[in-house]
Amino acid sequence: MELYPIEAGNFKLDGGAMFGVVPKTLWEKTNPADDKNRIEMSTRSLLIEEGNRLILIDTGMGNKQGDRFFEHYGLWGNFSLEKSLKEHGFHPDEITDVFFTHLHFDHCGGAIQKSASGLLQPAFKNAQFWVHKEHWKWATTPNRREKASFLPENILPLEESGQLRFIEGAGPLLTDTPFPFSIQLINGHTEKQMLPLLNYKGHKILYAADLIPTVGHLPIPYIMGYDTRPLLSLQEKESILNHAYSEEVLLFLQHDPYHELISLQNTEKGIRMANYFKFKAYFGH
Numbered sequence: 001m002e003l004y005p006i007e008a009g010n011f012k013l014d015g016g017a018m019f020g021v022v023p024k025t026l027w028e029k030t031n032p033a034d035d036k037n038r039i040e041m042s043t044r045s046l047l048i049e050e051g052n053r054l055i056l057i058d059t060g061m062g063n064k065q066g067d068r069f070f071e072h073y074g075l076w077g078n079f080s081l082e083k084s085l086k087e088h089g090f091h092p093d094e095i096t097d098v099f100f101t102h103l104h105f106d107h108c109g110g111a112i113q114k115s116a117s118g119l120l121q122p123a124f125k126n127a128q129f130w131v132h133k134e135h136w137k138w139a140t141t142p143n144r145r146e147k148a149s150f151l152p153e154n155i156l157p158l159e160e161s162g163q164l165r166f167i168e169g170a171g172p173l174l175t176d177t178p179f180p181f182s183i184q185l186i187n188g189h190t191e192k193q194m195l196p197l198l199n200y201k202g203h204k205i206l207y208a209a210d211l212i213p214t215v216g217h218l219p220i221p222y223i224m225g226y227d228t229r230p231l232l233s234l235q236e237k238e239s240i241l242n243h244a245y246s247e248e249v250l251l252f253l254q255h256d257p258y259h260e261l262i263s264l265q266n267t268e269k270g271i272r273m274a275n276y277f278k279f280k281a282y283f284g285h
Contacts, residue, residue, distance in 0.1 A: 001180055003200055004088045005252075005260055005279045006045040008060025008081040008110055012038035012074035018213065020225040030216030038074055041214075042257040043106055045081065046196075046207055047088065050180050054090065055097040057196055057207055058254065059110030059123070064153065077257075081110045081123075095124040099179065100131050101209040101254075102193045103139040104149040112157045120157045129158050130178070133166040138191035145228055146190060167194065184240065186211055188233025189226065195240075197249075201283055204249040205261075211237060213255035215262065215273050241271040252279075 015037050019027040024037075031039040043060035060081050061073070082092060100108050113123040122129075131139075142150040158164045167177065171185030184195040189210045196207040210226075211233075212218060220238050227233045244251065245264045253259050261282055265274035 002049040004047040006047050006084045007079035008043040008045050009079050010042050010077040010257055013041055015039040017225045020223045022222050027216055031214060040257050041255045044254045053096045054094050055099055056095050057099045058101055058107045061106045062109035064114040092124050093126055095127045098124055098127045098129045102135055102190050103155055105151045105154055109154045112154055120153055122161045128165045129163050130165050130167055132192040132194055133168050135192040186236045188229045188236050190228055204247060205252050206244060206249050208251045209254050215256055215259045218272055220270060245271050
């Protein structure tokens, strides 16, 4: 098995929303804001090559929305999903599976593209799209709090394509999966968010998704305002971070532009980053 970090694009989100009740004087020490109070974010996917399968975890937000949408989210940098795949020697048509941690627009938007005629169609025509069954119900009948994150143009074409597949199980850990990894289920951010837990070259790696978006979110109370059940997020985060530290699990950070992979240490203030690494340098490819 080989793993490749895939940079699907950078954007910005309101710092207050990203840190909830935490005062700006605290969170801006690790995540400085621009003049619109937005912090820098990445959409970092992970590509898994195993035998004849290419499994892509999340797809970023894509490029099919209009200028007003992208201006709001302050796109920056020159990363794109297709460009990053190409840099690693892969083409979208080679992807066999797309695994969604959840269906918020910045995690799934790149899976559906708009043709020159305006038709919405899969960006990965030969892939199966994997979603947790309970999360699919949640996303297709969204609550008012999350409705702006579940965009129909990202979600409904997945089903219409005939390529949609479901994962089932209550967890919290799914070990019997169709993938070369187990799945940690968490429900604080959104219903049945799925975090892949991989064994790779003698190391354990957790794809942290929106449980721990950036290094600045490592302190337990630093919970996003977007979370639907913040008190549950507190419990999940504390449990998973303590386990990750005790088992020497590395965290692969999806939304931190400057920290791809981190190790953990236990300090007097709690679990914090010990060291950070570029994936390629750490694993030597």
